[in-house]
Amino acid sequence: MPFDPHIPPFPRRVEVLAFPSVQLLDVTGPFQVFATANDWAEREGRRRPYAPLVIAPGGGQTAASAGLALLAEGLPTAKVGLDTLIVAGGPGVHALAADPAMCAWVRERSRVAGRTASVCTGAFLLAAAGLLDGRRATTHWSRCAELAATFPAVRVEPDPIYIRDGAVWTSAGVTAGIDMALAMVEADLGRPAATAVARQLVVFAKRLGGQAQFSTDLALAGADDSFDGLHDWVRQNLRTRLAVPMLAARAGMSERNFLRRYKQATGLTPARAIERMRVEAARQVLGATTQSLKRIARDCGFGTEETMRRGFLRVLSVPPQAYRERFPV
Missing domain, CATH: 3.40.50.880 (Class I glutamine amidotransferase (GATase) domain)
Incomplete structure (x- = not known):
């Protein structure tokens, strides 16, 4: 046959x-x-x-x-x-x-x-x-x-x-x-x-978790260093409301040009990149301290535990508590 x-x-x-x-x-x-x-x-x-x-x-x-x-x-x-x-x-x-x-x-x-x-x-x-x-x-x-x-x-x-x-x-x-x-x-x-x-x-x-268990810092810097300065500033201001107009102004670009060039350089939208940086900051704290999820969510710019949980599920496919138990830093 x-x-x-x-x-x-x-x-x-x-x-x-x-x-x-x-x-x-x-x-x-x-x-x-x-x-x-x-x-x-x-x-x-x-x-x-x-x-x-x-x-x-x-x-x-x-x-x-x-x-x-x-x-x-x-x-x-x-x-x-x-x-x-x-x-x-x-x-x-x-x-x-x-x-x-x-x-x-x-x-x-x-x-x-x-x-x-x-x-x-x-x-x-x-x-x-x-x-x-x-x-x-x-x-x-x-x-x-x-x-x-x-x-x-x-x-x-x-x-x-x-x-x-x-x-x-x-x-x-x-x-x-x-x-x-x-x-x-x-x-x-x-x-x-x-x-x-x-x-x-x-x-x-x-x-459990996606390949985003690697360092977000390395991922964003891996292909293009054009926005390294902006990323450093964002990491220091994660509790701030980081809207596109503010980010574009920090980068010295128009909003439209910023959105286009940022996606080309990182493969991500600014919102997705900031979410990853917040998840990265939160997972570092989760693995190194016994701080409550509520405090970590506030300090890392998520605002609420539920917002942090949704971010972890999108980026790592695992909720914060499970990450703390399974993936210590």
């Missing part, structure tokens, strides 16, 4: 695309999740559900950016059926994204795959291949603004650990590939299997 991508092969073939200067954990993290799912299935007396393998242009040894060499198979043709194609990230991904032949191969392989995914900056290759046009997508927090600017047809979201938009999945930086792979295992085999794999790997089956 001809291969039907809607009926995945068993065991499910999972190809992880590597390349010179690939990020090592982008490859090995998801690979280990599927390998551990196989171990779990064997202990349960079941058939191995996955056939994971590493592929790379030309095959053979491929050196990761960390200096460790991976042994990979060559790129298969579109006639070889598969369930999942995962494109890893790393410094070398931009060379692939600039190669029309490589982009064509990814498009062709994606048509055969039941699902296509990227880890970290692997999203740049999917975007270059046109697979993210009109879709929600994410990548490493420090590269979200670049992805959005380079590929305006992609709806880039900086907060999620991973995003599933139809048959296309994208994940945030490095270890987020593990979270995404666990979600794939849950989709394929059910929650008990994913939980068992996560327990074996000693990771959360579903991590």
Whole structure:
């Protein structure tokens, strides 16, 4: 019978695309999740559900950016059926994204795959291949603004650990590939299997919080330093009502020009950026003190506990009290 991508092969073939200067954990993290799912299935007396393998242009040894060499198979043709194609990230991904032949191969392989995914900056290759046009997508927090600017047809979201938009999945930086792979295992085999794999790997089956658990200071300064002075002032005045006219005046710009340039520089609106800075300030206090939520909300400019709770849910996907318990600074 001809291969039907809607009926995945068993065991499910999972190809992880590597390349010179690939990020090592982008490859090995998801690979280990599927390998551990196989171990779990064997202990349960079941058939191995996955056939994971590493592929790379030309095959053979491929050196990761960390200096460790991976042994990979060559790129298969579109006639070889598969369930999942995962494109890893790393410094070398931009060379692939600039190669029309490589982009064509990814498009062709994606048509055969039941699902296509990227880890970290692997999203740049999917975007270059046109697979993210009109879709929600994410990548490493420090590269979200670049992805959005380079590929305006992609709806880039900086907060999620991973995003599933139809048959296309994208994940945030490095270890987020593990979270995404666990979600794939849950989709394929059910929650008990994913939980068992996560327990074996000693990771959360579903991590609380988005990739905004990193420092907001680093995120806002990562791509453009034009507004560093403004950000320093904002952090010192979080209890102030920080409206756009005040911010534009501090930046020495008209409101319209300020809004346009700020979004270009940070990938965020001023309101979203200020909310993140307030959440950043609050989470620092939550992890270092026993101050009440009411006082923290007031001191960090939220005004009320409820406003702070909504901000935490938007930025970290976890309420303040749960953050204090699970993510101490």
